[in-house]
Amino acid sequence: MTIKLSAQSLTALPDTVAKPRYTLADLSAGIVHFGVGNFHRAHQAVYLDDLFNLGADHDWGIVGAGVRDADAQMKAILGRQDYLSTIVEQEAGGTGVRVTAPMVDFLEPGDAGAIIAKLADPAIRIVSLTITEGGYYLDAAGAFTQTHPDIVADAANPEAPKTVFGLILAGLKARRDAGVAPFTVMCCDNIPHNGKVTMNAIAGLADLIDADLAAWVRSSVAFPNGMVDRITPATSDRERKMVAEEYGIEDGWPVFCETFKQWVLEDNFPAGRPVLEKVGVTFVDDVSPWELMKIRILNGGHAAIAYPAALMDIHFVHEAMEHPLIAAYLEKLTRDEIIPVVPPVPDTDLDDYRRLIAERFANPKIGDTIQRLCLDGSNRQPKFILPSVEDRLKAGASVTGLALVSAFWARYCYGVTDSGAKIAPNDPNWDRLQKAAIVAKDDPEAYLQMKDIFGAAGENPAYVKAFTHALKTVWDIGARETLTRYIQNTL
Incomplete structure (x- = not known):
């Protein structure tokens, strides 16, 4: 028999499930977070849950927000369980289960008025985001795209914005007009210089509306850069069933993740912040070294193993790492081509970090899928692979x-x-990508004509030659034999 997760049922959960040592009534809102997905609930929300369990900073509760249909679905499910989440932390040697409760409310997605009003509330001192790498309207060079129809629409109707950036800008403007200090905007997505990217998006939108407002955003609002890390797969019926059968909890959207987590943040919070250093967050003056290390080695590593594994019909990430060709490919690529262009990181051995990443990828308990790693390559390749x-x-x-x-x-x-199995569309730009890929089977250079993805690399003769040869080889002999040749230095 399962117990439906709720604040009232917490005491009835098994003793093997760790429970909050605080209640919803103990908390008040200090953070509005856009993008309440699995990663946020496995990362930022867990750090805050740890802090609240220490009895500290109960005025930093989270209010969820969003603009997508998925946000409305998440609000509905979490609302039915009093915004509680079951977090299952898994390693090969064991599993830990906890219920977290740092969220105090979830604003109605699409209700711009209510969201802007909450952003204008002086109690809100941080606005954070996990809206995925593809949510920032970036071109291949990493610049904000002011001409995107979503941005143009928000600029034309700033009082009723539809994008996250339009809502945040409207909230900041309301605070400025009321004489209230601006909140800090804290990006939690895997993007190089994510704070700067977020500032460029918000100020770039403001440039289209009010030059003085744009200048004020750039001079008065803090956008700390940060590096976030925790492997967190998507939730499916498999995970819901496991939580019900193994722990007796009926949770509409549980989160499974690895035990490892890391958060490195620039300490730039003029409006104040929770004392997250008490629960393992590292505060630094410049996050760039950690950020670059993680994005190129971990995220780049995920991109590297994803596509050959998919072509070889491998389903889970740990199964890919069990395949000697894929494991050897990741090791050789990281050692030979990625690490040499990663600057030194304080108190960190990059080869040790590489080994740690490989161990994390190989974790058999996570259930992370190759399909998830393959998702949204048109946004991830320019951020995780092409900079190297x-x-x-x-x-x-x-x-x-x-x-x-x-x-x-x-x-x-x-x-x-390679076996002829169909690959389902797995990118917002799938039609365009597939059209280019079909042409590229006979003319590999055609794929590089997507200049918004490949940028200058797509015009560099050395890269064009290497890509052309690689794609022809993959088509001629398949993924397995291509990996073999690369590992043996005969590609």
């Missing part, structure tokens, strides 16, 4: 392995695996 390519091209170094990563991606976007 550009650095190596500038140094005159080989890009054989990195070009192969993108060649595997192009082959994946053709839409069938």
Whole structure:
């Protein structure tokens, strides 16, 4: 028999489930968070839950917000269980289960008036975001795209914005007009210089509306950069069933994740912040070294193994790491081409970090899927792979392995695996990508014509040659034999 998760049923949960040592009544709102997905609930919300369990900073409760249909679905499900979440932390050696309760409310997605009013509330001192790498309207060079129809629409109707950035800007304007100090905007997405990217988006939108407001945003609002890390798969019926059968909890949207978590933040919070250093957050003056290390080695590593594994019909990430060709490919690529263009990180051995990442990928308990890693390549390749390519091209170094990563991606976007199994659309730009991939089967350079993705690399003769050869090879002999040749230095 299962117990429906709610504040009232907490005491009835099994003793094996860790429970909050505070109640919803103990908390008041201090943070509005856009994008209440699995990663947020496994990361930022868990750190705050840890802090609240210490009896500290109960005025930093989270209010959820969003603009998508998925946000409305999350609000409905979490609302039925008093905004509680079951977090299942898994390692090969054991599993820990906890219920977290740092969220105090969830604003109605699409209700711009209510969201702006909450943002204008002086009690809100931080606005945070996890809206995925593709949510920032960036071009291949990482610049904010002011001409995107969503942004143009918000600029034309700033009182009733539809985007996250329009809502945040409206909230900031309301505070400025009322003489209330601005909140800090804290990005929690995997983007290089994520605070700066977020500032460029909000100030870039403001440029289209009011030059004085844009100047005020740039001079008066804090946007600390941060590095976030915790492998967190998507939730399916599999996870819901496991939580019900193994722990007796009926949770509409439980979160499974690894035990490891890391958060490095620039300490730039003029409106105040919770004392998160008490629960393991590292505060630094400049997060860039940690950020670059993680994005290129972990996120780049995910992109590297995803597409050959998909072409080889592998379902789970740990199964991919059990395959000797994929494990060897990841190790060689990271050591030979990625780590050499990652700057030193304080108190960190990059090869030790590489080994840690490989161990985390191999965790058999997580249930992370290759399909999830393949998602949204059109946004992830320019952020996680191509910057390493550009650095190596500038140094005159080989890009054989990195070009192969993108060649595997192009082959994946053709839409069938090496065995002939169909690949379901897995990118917001899937139609465009598949069209280019079909042409690229016979003319690989055609794929590089997507300049918003490949940027300058797509016009560099050394990269064009490496990519062309890699994609032709993948088509000629398949993923397995291509990996073998790369590992043996015969590609």
